[in-house]
Amino acid sequence: MNAATVDDLLTRELRDDRIGLVDATGREYDYHWLCTTAWKAGNFLRHAGVRNGVTVGVVGDGPLALLAFFGTTLLEGTTRFEPPTDLTDEDDFRTLVAAVDELEGYELPRGAQRVGYGDEPDAPGVHHFDAGLWSENPSFPPLSIDPETIILTDGDRTVTHEGVLEAAREVVTETDLEADDRVVVRAPLSDPRTVAAGVIAPLLARGVIVLPDNADESGDERGTYAVSSASVESVPEPNRIDLDAVSLP
Template sequence: MTAHVATVDELFTRERRDERTVLVDTTRRDYDAHWLCTSAWKAGNFLRHAGVREGVTVGVAGNGPVALLACFGATLLGATTRPNPPADLADETNLQAIVAPVDELESDRYELPRGTSMLGYGDKPETPGIKNFDAGLWSENPSFPPQSLSPETGLLTDGSRTVSHARALESARNLIDEYEIEAGDRVVVREPLAAVEVAIAGVFAPLLAGAVTVLEGESGDEDEGDDAVRERAEVDEDATVYTISDATTEESATQIDPTVLSLSDRTS
């Protein structure tokens, strides 16, 4: 059943923590709602130390569970996430932090505004100034103070437009209704999350419907620590499978076209 929420942070309340699978990574490990909520709270608490707050933007590179936690943590704080941003960010005026694989940050791939916090995951950073996102995340307090966000708070941006919580949730509900996505169904994401439409269709719509986001593509940003290891995901044979991909698939799955979201008419 689709959750009745006004802002995305309401999808991470204590009451929603249970053992249902909500995420499957590229190695076919699964993650339950208890892990997702608690880890998102930790991410939000750690990002707060980096100055993340309402009104700022956080760049998040990657399409795996750790990258999603960074996005959710920023969301809890009222910040706007820019998924998989370009390398040249020097002219961004409100970029407070960037979360990316350590090797990307240490290679000076990104041109950042002065004062932007760099948070690296994957390997342990050796460069001064890059904080260890993994270590900070897992050592944080697994609770989060209640927030009061406006539905018009920015949720996602691609650099040229910003989508609010209200617009993202409205679009997600329309998508759920159009494709009849139900709890337990599986939404397989085969497109980069840099596109706002893909992020809403592949991540936020399944969260809203109680469905499962299945990540596919290149692996590399999954955390291999004990806290992240889960059993191999067991597929519910009665669940409907959806796929988000530009390529035509021959498998028995319903293909979702993220462009039906038509976000441009109510974004800033």
């Protein structure tokens, strides 16, 4: 698929009933849901101050965490998965998205917003992500994002739209990843290589992102490929995408 920036993977033309995401419970979500709800996430996060030049912390590895990433991406913001709990010195940090019961464990810079998912928050000033996704406009204005816009950071390095797409294309080519192949994310999203190989690559190939229950040690096979470090002795899937082989510019 031709894509100059990651938002090109979430356009209206790509909405259909093909499965695009499977969560830890086995629930399936199609590309129509994925694209439309990503737009809703972007519209909602705009109210929480997300825009170009700011960083959004995302805690968790389920569908809502991915939607927060996609919404931030559509707003030209930078996502940092699993940020540290003390963010007071991070001047560009604008919004934290986490499960409601985890929000209080983070120290944020002045003016930063808290967005909680799961249970409805009791604390004043905390935005409820779930409710926002239901109520927001299911459309998004046309975008023109510079490929050099930063999309991800792990606190030490940054990755642009162009860089993450380049890495994802290499994964698709090297593994012969095809439409409907299931890619199981068995590495932390806090590593930008995991996002490139486990999220962006399947979107490029029109495959399926599979989010396993990382606390479940049953080892049941859930996909065609597993994204994992070679230091992990084995994975249940028949093929491994080795993180150490994923190169980010």
